[in-house]
């Protein structure tokens with residue numbers, strides 16, 4: 001194995017390796033996460049965020065317009081404070097509603113934005129007033145049982161405990 | 164009674180030996196880092212070693228990656244279709260590979276292919292007095308022999324892991340899309356939506372760099388520390404594979420716990 | 428006072444097994460010194476002490492006025508640049524061909540241009556009769572050839588002190604004579620000093636200036652070749668004439684033969 005062949009092989013190897021990394025970065029993963037410079041931050045308080053996680057998408061009309069950047073607990077209102085960054089290209093009125101939605105029955109949770117009618121636009125650091133919490137499946141089932149129990153408590157004695 | 168005493172003494176002795184070996188290994192590792200100047204000033208030395216540990220590991224890495232990806236797709240499809248969510252097959256294959264299997268399996272293969280070769284080579288150089296001869300010629304074997312091999316391993320490992328993952332995803336694509344007929348569009352788009360550059364790919368690369376450091380450092384130390392005999396070298400080679408495999412799995416657990424804590 | 432190597436009262440033991448027990452040896456500049464002794468008496472150990480690879484338990488090893496066993500690593504390295512050593516088993520770098528082996532120190536320590544290195548290496552290889560083998564790998568060499576390459580490598584940078592650990596082992600009579608003359612000639616023309624460890628009494632008596640006999644960890648006898656040939660010390664006589672019986676034991680220390688074979692009662 002002479003020097004030139006060796007260098008050539010190592011060159012091929014390094015180029016292929018970097019190619020594989022590029023393939024992973026561009027084709028497999030999404031490098032197009034909203035860049036800090038190209039985005040603005042908005043916060044919203046939710047009573048219950050369910051299973052929402054940092055980095056979850058923020059969608060409007062089904063289009064990804066941003067990502068959740070952080071989630072914290074506000075111990076004055078006892079609510080969850082969600083900060084998310086929105087793409088600079090899209091602007092929303094200040095009376096936009098943020099709701100926590102689920103894709104499919106058991107899919108991941110994301111924030112859905114629904115624009116209001118206000119003409120003033122959201123800017124960096126604004127807080128959304130109108131929010132709708134996550135639908136927590138356990139609560140939903142609880143409510144369902146509760147209403148069933150109220151409909152006909154005499155049929156099933158055990159459901160009385162719910163009251 | 165005396166056997167108990169003796170076996171306790173044995174445990175004590177082995178513990179002490181183990182600790183002093185660890186100390187020696189750490190000193191060796193630091194020396195290799197401190198004397199890395201030559202490995203960069205004369206980068207040709209390092210390129211040569213990249214050939215031996217990186218290029219010569221290519222075949223096994225590419226073939227294994229392809230098969231692991233194909234098996235992942237087959238197995239994943241079986242499970243996913245019972246929930247009617249075949250379209251996330253791409254996500255499953257890609258995430259398994261870039262987060263775990265790529266770095267870990269590539270490192271295990273690297274340990275047995277390149278790590279053992281490094282140990283055997285250095286051990287033999289020691290046994291045949293090549294290292295002593297180098298010292299007598301006023302050339303520091305740690306700078307001239309150890310450091311280039313170390314950096315070659317550190318450079319090769321992430322590239323090999325990336326190639327492994329890429330081949331695996333290609334294998335998953337072949338089986339999932341071409342063979343089974345999962346929708347091509349959702350295979351890629353779901354993958355892109357769910358695989359994050361920082362959380363998944365970058366962390367995978369960090370893992371492979373750490374594994375590269377661990378495997379090469381262990382291989383070099385075992386070779387350098389090997390008794391200068393045939394059995395000494397063969398024992399050191401075995402220890403390289405065993406120790407670095409264990410180190411990879413343990414480090415993987417620790418790194419995973421740090422990296423993916425609190426993330427979906 | 429022109430001593431290049433001065434060894435004073437040096438003792439050394441591997442673990443608790445003493446090998447050298449108070450050696451005194453001097454080598455003047457420009458001399459060829461032979462060190463002889465039975466196998467396992469510590470000749471290689473002595474060379475390793477001079478090269479600073481191991482440190483004596485006691486005594487001092489001086490080379491060119493510097494105490495080798497007290498030098499800091501960096502000073503030791505700069506002293507070693509002026510030493511060459513032919514290892515007993517060659518110790519050629521197995522991942523380089525013959526040419527690169529001889530060129531190794533030139534590439535490591537000098538900034539000589541490639542064509543100068545080429546000429547120098549071919550000259551050294553020519554001196555040991557292996558110019559044609561420049562492109563072979565060490566694994567393709569015979570034992571004697573490997574030793575000659577190692578010799579060429581040891582003298583590559585024309586050091587002030589060259590230590591040869593059994594340069595004649597495995598050589599045919601022709602190469603043996605040539606190698607002996609080469610050592611003598613190099614020493615004279617380049618003004619170096621040579622320490623030759625050897626078992627080849629007849630050959631070495633022809634070329635050396637002074638002989639040391641090591642036995643039982645001490646210098647048992649010393650003298651010029653003429654004194655050695657004429658000596659009637661039983662030890663020297665046994666060695667020069669290769670007799671099995673005499674003060675030098677052929678056997679490594681052991682229990683009595685009979686009791687080892689369980690012939691005793």
Ligand SMILES: Nc1ncnc2c1ncn2[C@@H]1O[C@H](COP(=O)(O)OP(=O)(O)OP(=O)(O)O)[C@@H](O)[C@H]1O
Nearest residue numbers: 441442446464465466467468469470471472473515
């Ligand atoms: N690394 C070592 N560890 C322990 N003992 C050693 C070591 N190297 C050599 N010895 C012992 O030291 C003694 C001297 O060894 P040395 O190699 O110096 O002998 P030598 O005179 O060169 O012999 P030969 O002519 O056979 O090469 C031997 O008895 C050997 O058993």
Ligand SMILES: [Mg+2]
Nearest residue numbers: 470471515592
């Ligand atoms: Mg010897």
